[in-house]
Amino acid sequence: MSGSTASLIEVRALSCVRGSARLFSGLDLILGAGELMHVAGANGSGKTSLLRILCGLSEPASGEVRWRGAPAASVRDDWRSGLLYLGHRNAVKDDFTPLENLRASAAIAGDTTPGDVLLRALVDIGLGARLDVPARSLSQGQRRRVALARLLADTRSALWILDEPFTALDTGAVAVLSRAMAAHLARGGAIVYTTHQPVDINAARRQTLNLDDFS
Amino acid sequence: MIGVFLSVMRRDLLLAWRRRSDMLTTLGFFLLVTSLFPLGVGPEPEQLSHIASGVMWVAALLATLLSVQRLFESDEADGTLEQMLLSVEPLAVIVLAKVCAYWLLTGLPLVVMAPLIALQFNLTPDETLIACATLLIGSPTLSLLGAVGASLTLGLRGGGALIALLVLPLYAPLLIFGAGAVDAWRAGLGVQSHFALLGACLLVALAVCPLASAAALRIAQD
Amino acid sequence: MSDSQLSATRAPSAGVSLFHYASPQTFFPLAGKLLWPSWIAAVALTLAGLYTGFFIAPTDATQGDSYRIIFIHVPAAWMSMVVYLAMAFWCAVGLVFNTRLSFMMSSALAPTGALWAFVALWTGALWGKPTWGTYWAWDARMTSELILFFLYCGYMALQAAIDDPRRADRAGALIAIVGAVNVPIIYFSVKWWNTLHQGASVSLTQSPSMASTMLTGMLLMALAAWAYTIAVALMRVRAIMIERERQTDWVRQLATGETKA
Numbered sequence: 056m057s058g059s060t061a062s063l064i065e066v067r068a069l070s071c072v073r074g075s076a077r078l079f080s081g082l083d084l085i086l087g088a089g090e091l092m093h094v095a096g097a098n099g100s101g102k103t104s105l106l107r108i109l110c111g112l113s114e115p116a117s118g119e120v121r122w123r124g125a126p127a128a129s130v131r132d133d134w135r136s137g138l139l140y141l142g143h144r145n146a147v148k149d150d151f152t153p154l155e156n157l158r159a160s161a162a163i164a165g166d167t168t169p170g171d172v173l174l175r176a177l178v179d180i181g182l183g184a185r186l187d188v189p190a191r192s193l194s195q196g197q198r199r200r201v202a203l204a205r206l207l208a209d210t211r212s213a214l215w216i217l218d219e220p221f222t223a224l225d226t227g228a229v230a231v232l233s234r235a236m237a238a239h240l241a242r243g244g245a246i247v248y249t250t251h252q253p254v255d256i257n258a259a260r261r262q263t264l265n266l267d268d269f270s
Numbered sequence: 271m272i273g274v275f276l277s278v279m280r281r282d283l284l285l286a287w288r289r290r291s292d293m294l295t296t297l298g299f300f301l302l303v304t305s306l307f308p309l310g311v312g313p314e315p316e317q318l319s320h321i322a323s324g325v326m327w328v329a330a331l332l333a334t335l336l337s338v339q340r341l342f343e344s345d346e347a348d349g350t351l352e353q354m355l356l357s358v359e360p361l362a363v364i365v366l367a368k369v370c371a372y373w374l375l376t377g378l379p380l381v382v383m384a385p386l387i388a389l390q391f392n393l394t395p396d397e398t399l400i401a402c403a404t405l406l407i408g409s410p411t412l413s414l415l416g417a418v419g420a421s422l423t424l425g426l427r428g429g430g431a432l433i434a435l436l437v438l439p440l441y442a443p444l445l446i447f448g449a450g451a452v453d454a455w456r457a458g459l460g461v462q463s464h465f466a467l468l469g470a471c472l473l474v475a476l477a478v479c480p481l482a483s484a485a486a487l488r489i490a491q492d
Numbered sequence: 493m494s495d496s497q498l499s500a501t502r503a504p505s506a507g508v509s510l511f512h513y514a515s516p517q518t519f520f521p522l523a524g525k526l527l528w529p530s531w532i533a534a535v536a537l538t539l540a541g542l543y544t545g546f547f548i549a550p551t552d553a554t555q556g557d558s559y560r561i562i563f564i565h566v567p568a569a570w571m572s573m574v575v576y577l578a579m580a581f582w583c584a585v586g587l588v589f590n591t592r593l594s595f596m597m598s599s600a601l602a603p604t605g606a607l608w609a610f611v612a613l614w615t616g617a618l619w620g621k622p623t624w625g626t627y628w629a630w631d632a633r634m635t636s637e638l639i640l641f642f643l644y645c646g647y648m649a650l651q652a653a654i655d656d657p658r659r660a661d662r663a664g665a666l667i668a669i670v671g672a673v674n675v676p677i678i679y680f681s682v683k684w685w686n687t688l689h690q691g692a693s694v695s696l697t698q699s700p701s702m703a704s705t706m707l708t709g710m711l712l713m714a715l716a717a718w719a720y721t722i723a724v725a726l727m728r729v730r731a732i733m734i735e736r737e738r739q740t741d742w743v744r745q746l747a748t749g750e751t752k753a
Contacts (some may be wrong), residue, residue, distance in 0.1 A: 074656060075739065112355060113492050114658075136358040144349025150288035162277035163350070165359040189288075418670065422663050426653045436646040436667055439639045440674050443681035450685060471677075482670060489662040 062087050062124065063137075063214055063245050064109060069118030071104045078104055079269035082118070084262075086214070088243045091236070091258035093250070096266030102249045103143070103218055105266065109247060110140040110216050136165075139212035141220060145202040149191040153182050153201045156190060160205055168208050176207035180231055196223040203228075207235050215239060217248040229254060274359040275367045282371035296337040296376045297383060303329040304387045315392040322391035323401045323452035324445075329387075330380050330405060331412060331441050337376050338416030339433050341368060342424050342487065355491055361484040369410075369417045369480070377409035397452050400461060404448040407468045414472075414479035415440050421486035444471060514591045516733040517742045523726045530723035537719055541712030549705045558622040563709050565615035567717040568608045569633070572640060573675075575605030575721060579647070580672035583665035593729075595661035596736065598668065599651060600729035604721050606644035612637050632686040636679045643671040657736055 062085045070080035078101030086092055094102050107113040108120065111127065111134060120127040122134040147156050157173045177186060180200045190198055203220060215236070221229055236246055237257040286293055307325045308318055345351040354364050384405050388398035419437035423429045451464035513519045545563035552559040579598045586594035616634055617627040628634070647668050654660035737743045 077739070110356060112352060132358060135356055138356070140352065140356055142349050142352055144347075144352070146349040146353050148285060148344075148348065148350070150285055155284075159277075159281045160350075160353060162274060162281065163353050163357055163359075163364065165274055165357050418666075422650060422667055423653070426650075428653060432646075432649055432653055435642065435649050439642040439646065439678070440670070442639055443674070443677050446681045446685040467681075478670075478673070482666060486663060486666055489659055489666070492656075492659060492662075 062121070063090075064127075064247075065121040065124070066109070067119045067121070069105075069108065069120070070116045071101050071108065071113075072116040073101075073104060077116075077270075079266050082264075082266075082269045084264060086245050086247065086262070087260075088213075088245060089240050089258075089260055090245045091240055091256060091261040092245075092247045093261070093263045094247060094266065095249075095263055100266040100270060102266060106140070106142075106216050106218050106247065106249065110138050111135065112140075137212060138214040138216060139205065139209055140216045140218075141202055141205070142218050143222075145198050147190050147198045147201050150189055152187055152189055153177050153193075153204070154186055156201050157204055157208070161208075166211065168210075172208050173204070176204040177201070179207050180204045181228060196225060196228065199223045200228055203232055203235075206232070206239070209239075213244055215244065215246045215248070217246065219249055219251070221250050221252055221254055233257075271359060271363055274357070275363050275370075278364050278367035279371045282368055283374065286371070286375050293375055293379070296333050297379045299336060300329050300333040300380050301383060301387070303332060305390065308390070318390075319392040319394075319397070322388060322393050322397075323404070324449040325391065326384055326387055326401055326405065327408075327445050327449040330409060331438070331445065333380060334376065334409070334412040334416050335419075335434055335437060336430075338372065338413065338420050339423065339429055341372055341417055341420045346424055346490075351487065351491065355488060361487065362480040365417060365421075365483045365487070366476075366480040369413050369483075372417075373410050373413040377413050380409060381405045393452070397455060400451050400455050404451045404464065404468060407465065407472060408444050408448040411444055411468070411472045411475045412441065414475040417483045418479050418486060421483045421490060424487070424490040444468070447471070514589075514593055516593055516596070516737055517740075519593055520730060520733055520742075520746075523730050527723060527726050527730075530719050530726060534716055534719035534723050537712055537716035541709055541716050544705060544712055545709035549709050550703050555623060558619065561615050561619045563713045565612060565619055566710060567714040568615065569612035569637060570714060571717045571721060572605055572608035572612050572637065575601050575608060576640060576643065576668075576675065577672060579605060580668045583668045586661065587665050587669075592661070592736070593733075595665060596729050596732045597725070598665065599661075600725045600732055601721075602644060602648050602651075603728070604724050606641060606648065608717070608721075609637055609641040609644055613641060630686065632679070632683040635682045635686070636675075639678050639682070640675065643675070647671070 065085045067083050069082040071078045078099075082105070084092070094105060096102050104113060108115050111120075111131070122130050122137070127134050146160060148159065151159060154170075154174060154177060157177065158170065161168050161173065174186075177183065180203060182197060182200055182204070185193060185197065190201060193201070199222065203224075206215065206217075209215075220232060224232065233254055233256045236248075239246060240256075240258050304325055307321065311317060311321065342351060345354065355361060357364065381402055384402045385398050388401055393401065415437055416433075419433040422436060423433045426432060447464050447467045451461045454464060455461050513522055541563065545560055549560070549563075551557055579601045582594040582598040582601070585591065586598065613634065616637070620629060620634075621627050647664055650667055651660045651664045654663060734743055734746070
């Protein structure tokens with residue numbers, strides 16, 4: 056199958072069980088370079104669980120995840136270095152300033168983005184005036200921006216996995232983020248994201264996956 | 271790998287520095303618990319010097335147990351732990367860096383304060399030195415084993431009592447080797463074997479615990 | 493259909509007979525068949541062992557009749573260690589081969605192991621009173637047995653605290669294996685500590701000459717303990733299987749009586 060070699064991430068016959076509840080089953084998806092996938096579904100349909108399986112944080116109950124055509128578990132290092140995941144939680148420390156937070160995230164991820172790139176990302180996402188204050192005194196939306204600044208500084212990841220990236224953002228930040236997502240797609244990256252608010256993102260190829268169809 | 275080790279350690283130390291007062295809680299607990307023993311067993315100097323090393327070690331175990339359960343708590347709560355699991359760097363190295371920072375912040379202060387307790391318990395200078403040295407070699411092992419317990423009980427209800435039940439039985443050999451050294455010295459026996467055994471425990475723990483803790487963190491986040 | 497596939501995916505499906513029974517669906521009837529023979533063996537061996545121990549074996553020259561408690565104490569102490577090793581073994585198998593049944597087996601063994609450790613401690617104390625004049629001596633074996641009992645408690649408490657069965661299995665497995673690595677270290681350290689503090693420790697099984705009937709009684713009781721452990725573990729593992737797999741087709745069929753167990 057020629058599609059599988061060109062695909063970035065591919066999932067076959069996936070099912071997910073949480074506790075004693077089956078969230079979804081028989082799910083297949085293929086995502087290639089430059090593609091945008093919107094994961095839709097009601098609350099509790101397993102959107103977050105699916106994203107966590109896609110980045111390897113959770114194991115599926117059954118089914119297979121493939122990364123660039125190979126079983127993902129066998130190319131774990133390549134898989135991890137090729138993706139950037141932003142969850143519900145911002146991974147922002149209250150006692151650190153935005154720049155310190157960004158530096159710490161980069162260090163933990165094992166990524167060596169230079170400090171001036173990180174700084175520019177913070178300025179671009181609109182935190183230029185708040186660079187020196189601890190995250191404790193930032194608003195909810197501003198903390199979310201600190202986390203999202205990682206996307207603006209990112210150049211090495213092929214796949215972005217974003218869980219509700221637009222939550223708590225104002226219209227200005229939503230515009231900056233959707234431009235960054237469009238730019239990532241234009242570079243040949245792919246994005247899987249969930250959202251409850253309609254946001255227009257410029258993408259040549261897009262898919263929508265409704266988890267309610269697989270419950 | 272060394273890069274991520276150093277930067278995670280620096281990050282944890284810096285975070286702790288921004289919350290300096292939290293560091294003192296464990297130390298205060300250690301000093302308070304040891305000070306309670308003379309009130310309980312009576313102030314006879316002879317008896318106190320006899321139980322001193324045991325008391326110091328038990329207090330160190332409990333102080334570690336109390337503080338180590340928070341080792342991964344804030345990283346789990348704010349989502350940093352997910353990012354650690356997704357890092358291209360080995361998770362065990364990140365865990366080891368966190369444990370090292372944790373030991374510098376809680377284990378080392380106990381060792382530094384130990385002479386003060388030795389003074390209260392009427393130990394001779396030689397005995398004080400031996401007691402401190404056992405704590406210096408033994409407390410990193412306490413931190414490493416505690417990290418395994420902390421990652422296994424991460425986010426569980428009743429975490430505090432549970433981690434005690436899991437980890438305290440594993441602490442028993444360390445307590446025996448550590449607290450026994452002063453007794454052996456007083457009985458005129460050599461203390462090399464005590465130190466050799468404590469050192470062996472540390473090496474085994476260094477090799478096994480970061481891996482076990484990393485595995486437990488992946489299980490906890492699944 | 494997808495349900496039964498789900499239960500089969502975890503077990504290697506290469507028709508090897510051992511792996512055939514690695515899935516709960518196939519092991520359940522087998523465990524049911526083994527259940528009654530184990531119970532019968534347990535009861536018969538216990539009766540024979542107790543009769544030999546209490547009525548045939550001669551009275552001990554130094555300890556009188558109070559020594560007869562070893563017919564319960566020693567097999568219980570042996571079993572408490574064997575069961576812990578078996579538990580750690582199943583946990584390791586589960587982690588390596590990803591077979592759910594191994595984890596279930598391990599959870600089924602834990603309460604029985606803890607029971608044996610408790611019985612060993614209890615009978616040890618009862619035996620200690622007439623023999624040493626005290627219920628509890630910090631003897632190396634008794635202290636290690638006590639720590640072993642705590643290890644069982646820790647394993648069970650951890651499993652009970654985790655709601656998600658998969659996390660409970662894996663976290664429990666990890667602590668069981670770490671504990672198993674520690675058991676020899678603990679035993680060595682306690683023994684070492686004991687010799688340092690009390691000179692030679694009191695040996696429980698050191699008897700100048702053991703009559704052959706005593707040995708026979710002990711052997712019968714040890715086999716009875718094995719049979720009982722197997723019977724109870726099989727019963728418990730069947731209950732765990734049904735509880736864990738209640739969503740799957742084979743348990744539903746079992747409940748409606750479509751297949752014979």
